[in-house]
Amino acid sequence: MKDKERILIVDDDLDFLKIIKIILENKGYEVDTAPSAGEGIARISELFYHAAILDISLPDADGTELLSKVLEIHPDIIAIMLTGHSSVHNAVQSLNRGAFAYLEKPVDTENLLSVIERGLEKQRLVLENRTLMEELEQRNKITNTLLNVSQAVSESLDLQNIIDSSLDKVAVYTGIEISFIYLFENDRLVLKGCHGLKPKEIALMAGEIPRDGNIVSWIFKQAKPIIIKEFSDTTDKSITFLKETGCRSFAGIPLSILSESIGVMGVAAKSVNHIIDSNMELLAGIGREISIAVRNAQLYEAASSAKALKELDNMRTEFLANVSHELRTPLAVIKGSANSLLQPDVIFDDSTRQYFLQSIDKDADTLTRLVDDLLMMSRLEAEALEVKRKSCRLCDVIESVKDRLDNLAVRHQLKMDIPGNLPAVNIDDIRIGQVLTNLVENAVKFSDDNTTILIKAGRSGNELIISVEDEGSGIAPELHEKIFERFFQGNGSKTGRRKGTGLGLAICRGIVEAHRGKIWVDSQVDKGTRFSFSLPVG
Amino acid sequence: MEKKRILVVDDDPAILRLLSTNLKARGYEVITATDGEEALEAVQKDFIDLIILDIMMPKLDGVQVCRRIREWSDIPIIILSARGDEHDKVNCLELGADDYLTKPFGIAELMARINTAFRHRGDAKVAPAQSSFTTDGLEINFAKRRVTVKGKEITLTPTEFSLLQQLAVNSDKVLTHSMLLHSVWGTEYSSEKEYLRVFVGRLRRKLEPDPKKPRYIHTIPGVGYHLVTS
Numbered sequence: 001m002k003d004k005e006r007i008l009i010v011d012d013d014l015d016f017l018k019i020i021k022i023i024l025e026n027k028g029y030e031v032d033t034a035p036s037a038g039e040g041i042a043r044i045s046e047l048f049y050h051a052a053i054l055d056i057s058l059p060d061a062d063g064t065e066l067l068s069k070v071l072e073i074h075p076d077i078i079a080i081m082l083t084g085h086s087s088v089h090n091a092v093q094s095l096n097r098g099a100f101a102y103l104e105k106p107v108d109t110e111n112l113l114s115v116i117e118r119g120l121e122k123q124r125l126v127l128e129n130r131t132l133m134e135e136l137e138q139r140n141k142i143t144n145t146l147l148n149v150s151q152a153v154s155e156s157l158d159l160q161n162i163i164d165s166s167l168d169k170v171a172v173y174t175g176i177e178i179s180f181i182y183l184f185e186n187d188r189l190v191l192k193g194c195h196g197l198k199p200k201e202i203a204l205m206a207g208e209i210p211r212d213g214n215i216v217s218w219i220f221k222q223a224k225p226i227i228i229k230e231f232s233d234t235t236d237k238s239i240t241f242l243k244e245t246g247c248r249s250f251a252g253i254p255l256s257i258l259s260e261s262i263g264v265m266g267v268a269a270k271s272v273n274h275i276i277d278s279n280m281e282l283l284a285g286i287g288r289e290i291s292i293a294v295r296n297a298q299l300y301e302a303a304s305s306a307k308a309l310k311e312l313d314n315m316r317t318e319f320l321a322n323v324s325h326e327l328r329t330p331l332a333v334i335k336g337s338a339n340s341l342l343q344p345d346v347i348f349d350d351s352t353r354q355y356f357l358q359s360i361d362k363d364a365d366t367l368t369r370l371v372d373d374l375l376m377m378s379r380l381e382a383e384a385l386e387v388k389r390k391s392c393r394l395c396d397v398i399e400s401v402k403d404r405l406d407n408l409a410v411r412h413q414l415k416m417d418i419p420g421n422l423p424a425v426n427i428d429d430i431r432i433g434q435v436l437t438n439l440v441e442n443a444v445k446f447s448d449d450n451t452t453i454l455i456k457a458g459r460s461g462n463e464l465i466i467s468v469e470d471e472g473s474g475i476a477p478e479l480h481e482k483i484f485e486r487f488f489q490g491n492g493s494k495t496g497r498r499k500g501t502g503l504g505l506a507i508c509r510g511i512v513e514a515h516r517g518k519i520w521v522d523s524q525v526d527k528g529t530r531f532s533f534s535l536p537v538g
Numbered sequence: 539m540e541k542k543r544i545l546v547v548d549d550d551p552a553i554l555r556l557l558s559t560n561l562k563a564r565g566y567e568v569i570t571a572t573d574g575e576e577a578l579e580a581v582q583k584d585f586i587d588l589i590i591l592d593i594m595m596p597k598l599d600g601v602q603v604c605r606r607i608r609e610w611s612d613i614p615i616i617i618l619s620a621r622g623d624e625h626d627k628v629n630c631l632e633l634g635a636d637d638y639l640t641k642p643f644g645i646a647e648l649m650a651r652i653n654t655a656f657r658h659r660g661d662a663k664v665a666p667a668q669s670s671f672t673t674d675g676l677e678i679n680f681a682k683r684r685v686t687v688k689g690k691e692i693t694l695t696p697t698e699f700s701l702l703q704q705l706a707v708n709s710d711k712v713l714t715h716s717m718l719l720h721s722v723w724g725t726e727y728s729s730e731k732e733y734l735r736v737f738v739g740r741l742r743r744k745l746e747p748d749p750k751k752p753r754y755i756h757t758i759p760g761v762g763y764h765l766v767t768s
Binding site for chain 2: 321324325326328329331332333334335336337339340343345346348352355356359362363
């Protein structure tokens with residue numbers, strides 16, 4: 001049943017007050033009376049009245065003034081003025097100021113009742129319209145907010161971006177400053193982000209919450225929201241950290257999509273007013289938008305990682321195919337040569353037999369080197385290469401591989417330009433020696449006999465730059481990056497020479513990068529090539 | 539008898555020398571090439587009886603060389619590759635190679651395969667009892683090694699011809715996989731079922747009006763093939 005409508009009668013005629021009160025109460029109204037303007041205002045200030053019957057001439061105030069004050073307090077009130085015959089003029093003035101009607105004394109009660117009923121009827125319509133308008137506005141606000149949230153969270157496929165921007169929007173659109181999100185991962189709820197909390201407050205939160213046992217997991221499992229209007233001593237421990245932050249009320253909103261729970265969003269406010277209560281519908285809507293965006297991001301992540309795994313798998317397959325190819329070539333020479341000697345149908349002369357044996361010997365060496373290179377490569381890729389750093393002078397490193405370099409470049413002119421005043425560097429001398437050897441070996445392979453190969457070093461800022469320069473066939477610009485990839489084989493090698501393992505430059509790069517240096521190439525086709533690498537000083 | 543001339547193509551000098559030495563010791567004349575372009579030049583310039591071809595080579599790889607040669611020639615091609623997976627093997631056979639050998643290989647095995655290839659060319663002179671075969675538009679002249687479908691001449695490689703001949707001589711009989719492998723390629727091929735699948739496919743593409751619904755060469759799943767006359 002709807003509440004009784006309340007009417008206030010202000011008149012200094014106490015008998016009149018009594019009679020009218022009885023009549024109106026009989027009609028089902030709740031009635032208060034006041035014998036003076038002052039008392040009338042006092043009552044109206046305290047309570048909402050649907051209608052007020054005001055005597056126009058009161059001892060302590062002019063009726064129209066009283067009307068103005070009343071309307072100021074309750075603009076929607078139905079005010080009915082009672083006038084004496086002489087004060088009709090005043091009554092008309094009252095109508096202009098907002099009174100609903102005036103009645104002349106003595107009052108015809110039937111007439112009074114019908115005027116009151118008409119007035120209240122009009123008021124009901126006005127109030128109803130206003131409620132509808134307010135509801136419409138609220139809906140509008142929710143729709144707009146959700147649209148904004150939806151746009152904001154769907155701008156990204158990055159899970160963290162989505163969570164951060166969602167919580168930001170919760171604060172912007174609801175005014176609720178503190179919020180956080182847990183997502184379900186591997187049988188636990190994992191804290192993914194929060195808003196409005198200081199680092200030391202975040203430290204109080206559980207990073208992970210088991211599937212059972214507290215309020216957050218309950219919201220997750222039941223997929224139902226919870227509102228705690230004011231924290232008490234019995235509040236679940238998992239959210240008591242919010243008390244430390246000065247919060248007094250809390251709501252938890254389940255995040256779910258297609259009836260599958262994916263997480264929980266929590267919000268907390270420092271007041272116990274209606275900020276959370278009144279925003280529950282909006283929060284539920286925001287929760288739905290967040291769920292969609294989160295699920296999209298999760299699906300995208302899953303798809304990308306599947307793709308990355310597939311790429312990794314392809315690379316591994318390709319690597320194995322390459323390794324197998326590289327191993328089979330020297331093996332073919334070894335097996336073929338040995339096999340030739342074993343065939344009963346042909347007897348080879350001495351020098352041919354000698355040649356087969358040499359081939360076996362040489363390709364066994366090639367195989368050994370290949371295995372070493374592969375081992376080195378796999379260590380570099382697993383970042384497991386041991387780099388034994390010690391303070392070294394570059395000239396000592398070069399000296400230690402000098403014999404090997406001279407041997408390699410026996411048909412070339414190997415020149416050095418190493419200033420004596422270079423600072424010592426903290427390096428693994430054996431590995432860096434290997435880089436130099438590999439680079440010189442390459443230079444020999446790709447340049448004609450009797451041309452010059454120059455090893456040069458110098459300081460540039462905080463780095464030593466070491467380079468190996470040849471006058472060979474050069475490298476086309478589009479290959480300048482590719483040559484450092486494993487198993488890349490250059491085509492320009494002089495005919496008749498055995499191929500390398502295709503790992504030399506990849507190993508050089510790995511070793512230099514393990515020293516936090518860089519390696520690069522400058523080259524012009526048919527002019528020559530310069531490989532350089534840098535090593536940090538100090 | 540004139541020496542057979544073999545072109546050996548490999549970018550690895552040690553392999554080239556190994557093969558040349560062995561082939562020369564067995565009475566073949568050997569020409570070498572170190573990349574695909576050189577190989578194509580040699581095939582155009584000299585009369586070549588057989589090609590031993592590496593796959594991974596600079597400039598033009600073995601697969602491309604094989605495809606190019608097959609556009610105008612049926613010289614037997616034996617692929618000698620360090621890539622051993624089934625996919626590479628089938629791919630090369632589909633493109634028209636006659637045989638595929640994986641490195642490392644035995645000398646005797648290579649020589650046997652060279653002999654098989656020459657046998658397909660008809661050098662073994664094992665002429666069938668009948669001189670020709672005709673059924674429903676397909677005509678085979680065994681002596682002239684000529685094949686026509688509805689009067690139109692079809693060019694077959696020696697291996698393709700050997701397989702067709704075997705099926706035709708035994709028409710309407712089911713020949714098992716191992717029977718065919720044994721008689722067309724040789725005993726050492728008895729487990730190479732994909733050779734058969736690939737070459738039957740090659741024959742169907744050349745002979746059948748609709749290779750997907752073969753009129754002549756029917757498959758008996760799990761057993762073998764037969765050439766159907768009526």
